[in-house]
Amino acid sequence: MRNNTGPYFIGNNTCMFSCWAPEKQKVTLRIVSPKERDIPxxxxxxxYFHVNVADIPPGAEYYFMLEGEKELLPDPASNFQPHGVHGASAVVNHHTFPWEDAAWKSIPLEDIVLYELHIGTFTEEGTFDAVIPRLDDLISTGINAIEIMPVAQFSGERNWGYDGVFLYAPHVTYGGPEGLKRLVNACHQKGIAVYLDVVYNHVGPEGNVLHRYAPYFTSRYKIPWGDAMNMDDRWADGVRDYISNNPLYWFEYYHIDGLRVDAIHTLYDSSAVSIWELINQKVKSLRETLGRPLYLIAESDLNSPRVTQQPIIGGMGFDAQWLDDFHHALYTLADSRGKRRYEDYGSMHQLAKAYTDGFVLSGEFVKFRKRRFGRSSAGVGGNHFVAFTQNHDQVGNRVKGERLSLLVDFERLKLVAGALFTAPYIPLLFMGEEYAEEAPFLFFCDHQNPELINATREGRKKEFADFRDEGEPADPFDRNTFLQCKLNWLARRQGRHAIMLRWYSELISLRKEHPALRSYNKDNIQAEVIEPGMLVIHRKSKDKNKVMVFLNFAEHDTTYRVPAGNVLWKKLIDSRDARWNTENIASAFLPSEITETNFVTVPAICIAIYTGAQ
Structure with a gap:
């Protein structure tokens, strides 16, 4: 990939350096190792400033010096920061890694089961390489795609990743460029697709030197992190290059299969060709060059179908977007305390709408926002949404970082999991969810600037001001806060955790085996609310495969009359069956077969799935 963004190692110990500083008249390249020298x-x-340099091996370290300044600055598009955010940048040769995935063509988006993980807490070692031995555990569960939380170089050793400073440099303590390549290579050899979480709406506060080079930011718009990235103000072209070339970098040099783009609603752009259209054009061209699919998934707070519509009709061109509404509608029914966090949710009819439409809030007045919000997504295929019951935000942005396993009982955990895998959306799990991990996922970081440390601590306290009764948030700079979040891999083989792991495996298998559960056609879904707390889902596929799903959130048994249709319903799974019971004792459970017009009594807090044949 040759473009103006960052260094390009040509080969034969020759590297082309590039630096965008449009308002500067002079920029000098300072090579600091292996032999120190200044090059205009x-x-x-x-x-853009350019220079081709010979006699410079991979691993050589360098800085830039801007006119009128004595300070040495790392490269904004650095490929590697071996000494952290304040150190020198290093040359990386992207042509010599021994890739073994030439036959890899990725997995269609419609067929993936996504698994979000944080490199630092997924294993005790907290590295890219340490993930590799755990891949077989994921495969045995039915997971075939991982989504890695951001790895762009951030300050210190530990961070969620959303404070990345060098967007082209995999974090050094995770294993740097070579470590990430080894992980992707291993995933592809085992049939696992790799998605990477990227952040384009802001740059982390510590070590950020972008403003020293050029107008990367604009005061025209304000975002939660300060001035917005400059997409449409003076000198925006270089910033647009910096952002729009980044997806190509991950796709080409790291063989990444897809990107999850953070908070796209905070990247403002009034250009005739928006940054999203520009990215879409470049990615489309690279798809044709590489001959494999490359996917883009958005996190959006817009509740707008425009996110996945094509740019030619004014859309943003993403292949899919996260569906927060599904989580909110489901969680508020599973946990009676959920209404406190999501005041606009909590009815069974909203969960029904989440199944049949997608967006729950689609133009109604929303109390949280104090205005009308959203637009209907009824006509948008389910394959354009990623649904989940937990993710890093939903867990980590709680005072105590509790996972759902500590918020609801075991029966509700099974119910919620079943709801996810019977929904017509791409399912995403948060690491450890599959075996009911109990370790928290707290917010942690490792800045060095005392003022920034204090500001971050105070910011977290203000964020949870309405939840003071839940206690004080953990100190994000205390190393123990980070260590608490490490997964307990031994738990997945023990007690209720092992039962939950088998439950998830069974749900994933059923989804793969039954076309009606695999279908993303929302026109073939009926959601019937049975008061006061049960939802019955009817789904069918093109080949007339049918499923009927009972979701009883009520604290009592609920009776339902099966509609006529000359169908014999056979039970596929029942959460009240003895094999899914922590005491291994059968409780009230549903019959193995049901015929039309039968009255069926569904036990309290239960999910059951039936398949139908005429």
Whole structure:
């Protein structure tokens, strides 16, 4: 990949360096190892400085010096920061890694079961390489795609990743560029697709030197992190290059299969060709060059179908978007305390709408926002949404970082999991969810600036001001806060955790085996609310495969009359069956077969799935 963004190692110990500084007249390249030297750079008409340097091996370290300044600055598009955010940048040769995935063509988006993980807490070692031995555990559960939380170089050793400073540099303590490549290579050899979480709406606060080079930020818009990235103000072209070339970098050099783009609603752009259209154009071209699919998934707070519509009709061109509404509608029914966090949710009819439409809030007045919000997504295929019951945000943005396993009982955990895998959306799990991990996922970081440390601590306290009765948030800078979040891999083989792991495996298998559960056609879904607390889902596929799903959230048994249709319903799974019971004692459970017009009594807090044949 040759473009103006960042260094390009050509080969034969020759590297082309590039630096965008349109308002500067002079930029000098300072090589600091293996042999120190200063090399002047030449400026082109677009404000880029270039120079080709010979006798420079991979691993050579360098800085840039801007005119009128004595300070040495790392490269904004650095491929590797071996000494952290304040140190020198290093040359990386992206042509010599021994890839073994030439036959890999990825997995269609419609067929994936996503698994979000954080490199630092997924294993005790907290590295890319340490993930590899755990891949077989994921495969045995039915997971075939991982979504890695952001790995762009951030300050310190530990961070969620959303404070990344060098967007092209995999974090050094995780294993740097070579470590990430080894992980992707291993995943592809085992049939696992790799998605990477990327952040384009802001840059982390510590070590950020972008403003020293050029107008990367604009005061035209304000976002939660300060000035917005400059997509449409003076000198925006270089910033747009910096952002739009980043997906290509991950796709080409790291063989990444897809990107999850963080909070797209905070990247403002009034250009005739938006940044999303520009990215879409470049990714489409690279797809054709590489001959494999490359996917883009958005996190959006817009509740707008425009996110996945094509740019030619004014859309943003994403393949899918996260569906927060599904989580909110489901969680508020599973946990009676959920209404406190999501005041606009909590009715069974909303969960029904989440199944049949997608967006629950689609133009209604929303108390949380104090305005009308959203637009209907009824006509948008389910394959354009990613649904979940937990993710890093939903867990980590609680005072105590509790997972759902500590918020609801075991029966409700099974119910919620079943609801996810019977929904017509791409399912996503948060690491450890599959075996009811109990370790928290707290917010943690490792900045060094005392003022920034204090500001972060105070910011977290203010964020949870309405939840003071739940206690004080953990100190994000205490290393123990981070260590508490490590997964307990031994738990998955023990007691109720092992039962939950088998439950998830069975749900994933059923979804793969039955076309009606695999279908993303929302037109073939009926959701019937049975008061006061049960939802009955009817789904069918093109080949007339049918399933009927009972979701009883009520604290009591609920009776339902099966509609006529000359169908014999056979039970596939029942959460009240003895094999899913922690005491291994059968409780009230549903019959193995049901015929039309039968009255069926569904036990309290239960999910059951039936398949139908005429």
């Amino acid at each position: 750079m030449e400026k082109d008409d677009m404000g």
